[in-house]
Amino acid sequence: MVVMPNRRPGEIPDLPPLPPYAGVSVPLVRALPTLTPAARMGVIAAAEKHMKVNANGRWVDFDRNVTPYMNEPADMTASRRYREVIFVGPARAGKTVMLLSTVSHIVLCNPCVCRIVHMTESSGEAWVDEELKPMIENSPDLAERQGTGRSDRNILSKKFIGGAKIIIGAPTKNFLSGNTTQVVLFTDIDRMKLNIGNEGSPFAMGAKRTETLGSRGMTVAEASPGYMVTEVDWKPSTPHEAPPCSGILELYNGGTRARWYWDCPECGEAFEPHTDKLHYDKSLSPAEAGEAAVMLCPHNGCWITHDQKVDLNRKGYWLHETAEGGLARIDSGEVRKSERVSYHLNGAAAAFASWARIVSKYETAKRAVDAGGDEETLKVVVNTDMGLAYVPRALSTEGDLTLKALKRMCRPFAHKVAPEWARFLIASADVQGNRFVVQITAFGLDGRKLIIDRFDLFKPPHDAPLAKGRVLEPHKYIEDWDVLLPVLRTPYPVDGQEYGLIPMAMACDFHGKPGVSDRATQFWQDRRAEGEADRWFFVRGHGGYRVSGRVWYKAPERKSDGGQARDIKLLNIATDKLKDTVFSALDREDGGPGSLMLGDWMPEDPLKEFTAERWTEKGYEKLQPRNESIDLSSYAQAAAEHKGLLRLDPADPHDWARGGLSNPFAVPMSEGSEPEPVEGPVRPVKKAPRKISFLE
Structure with missing residues (x-):
């Protein structure tokens, strides 16, 4: 746009020169690609x-x-x-x-x-x-x-x-x-x-x-696969069929189902490079195991080292399934009929992922789960590093978790006696309409645990309103909650020792009938006034696997009805993740780190409660109403993790995880003594502050 300068009437303006005419060749040249026929060239050749x-x-x-x-x-x-x-x-x-x-x-x-x-x-x-x-x-x-x-x-x-x-x-x-x-x-x-x-x-x-x-x-x-396998008993019906799960693998199964193949450099036999063919010494540290990992040819056991991967990939090829159940290349004319061509690559062949890194990450995550940790990290490794669907341990356990199997797992542990490796006890309680269901769990330094007691509290305290002739009503009477007080004052003898352990903390359900949360809040406030807030925890569960974290301790922002938040700090837990840990621990029958052991003293009903839920991709589904054993074990695990179970240093444990009478929750007790509440509240002995605190 030309701006006209101010001038007097009749004065000829001094205008700037007009721009030159644009040549028609310029837009024509830029338009020529539009008229050019599409090049007949493959995607890779064009790239x-x-x-x-x-x-x-x-x-x-x-x-x-x-x-x-x-x-x-x-x-x-x-x-x-x-x-x-x-x-x-x-x-x-x-x-x-x-x-x-x-x-x-x-x-x-x-x-x-x-x-x-x-x-x-x-x-x-x-x-x-x-x-x-x-x-x-x-x-x-x-x-x-x-x-x-x-x-x-x-x-x-x-x-x-x-x-x-x-x-x-x-x-x-x-x-x-x-x-x-x-x-x-x-x-x-x-x-x-x-x-x-x-x-x-x-x-x-x-x-x-x-x-x-x-x-x-x-x-x-x-x-990369992101959904978990949903059928534990699944077996492939074709050479390359993927396990049943939602998402990308379901789409893959509807196509030609190709896998990547190498020819063994030693024997010449074709095989799929797969992480399950990686061989290493599991007794080594994760990093050392990864550095020494080699791949074994499934046909003749030939050793293949990581530095051969580049050359083998350059000579590799895809094999698709045929209608007859065989395998063929894409241009053979024998590939099964489908409008969808599908490929599945295992992480062992990925160009930018080393076998050492895959093995190290997998072993680190697996050992953390074995010790009672979260499965989420292991799932990520399997999905994104290996390119495989994850089979949750709860699913593989649930497939065999019958009452008969649980009875077979029970060992001759004494009732109401902590094993010699026990370092602390956790009490957990589930609130029912007419009772508290209580479980006492003994924990070792390596996360192994044993249920040593299980009982119901039906009778209200003698000084509670209308105590005579009624059962507990936790949703109605705050006085009824006092029946829990002796639980944290009752020592259990440690096998072979002259001392016993008092439960370090209790984790109790925060929900139940209308009124339970209000009474629980009031009970916790009373415990806080007594200086025992660090021993009483009320649990709020959060279902699903998309919950960030496992256990976190904080005050609620709002009541469930949107009103002003209660004056209480809650132990929030990712319910499904904690249940995964419980079932995974049950599955470890060798009694090693992270295992959950059962004594043969346990009645049939508490054992049967472990079979009350079934894992699904969306979370746990109830099969029967009584599931207290699952919940109580989850609460105990959550409280132990909050206190610092997963961060314990066996060489220098916190005072509450030490053996002997130096433990503030240990009391002198002769072997064979019956657990009876000690007089007065029990609190940890105050010690000099440590550089690293495991209490929070």
């Missing part, structure tokens, strides 16, 4: 010719030999024979480069509209900033094609000369509905919801967008 990749901070030409197992799946994303491509694999396998090479091919060889679906819009923006945008800017052929208009370079929308358009978004109903799209790419689909707005799975909704384009439409999904 080698046009795409640059980031190699440790340097932008270099794409090399198909870096992740050879991605070549066939990437080429299939431009296939006219298949309409869906599924790739299951571990992290650091090159899945992102497969998506980028597909984008490169769309821009230069197959201009169309492509939707890339991320877990969230923010994760999509991060992926564009960190992966897509740098790749385009550092690949001259792609950068030259990118549009220069204001709307061509939005963070979630990229337009290119020639007609290609890349749109990035989240798995929402709006993003996956209403628009015809030639290519839809899902990244990390197992971290998305299984059902979008009650319209169905994100993959099914995405595939619908490509349906009207016939063989030109393509829907692609990649992920």
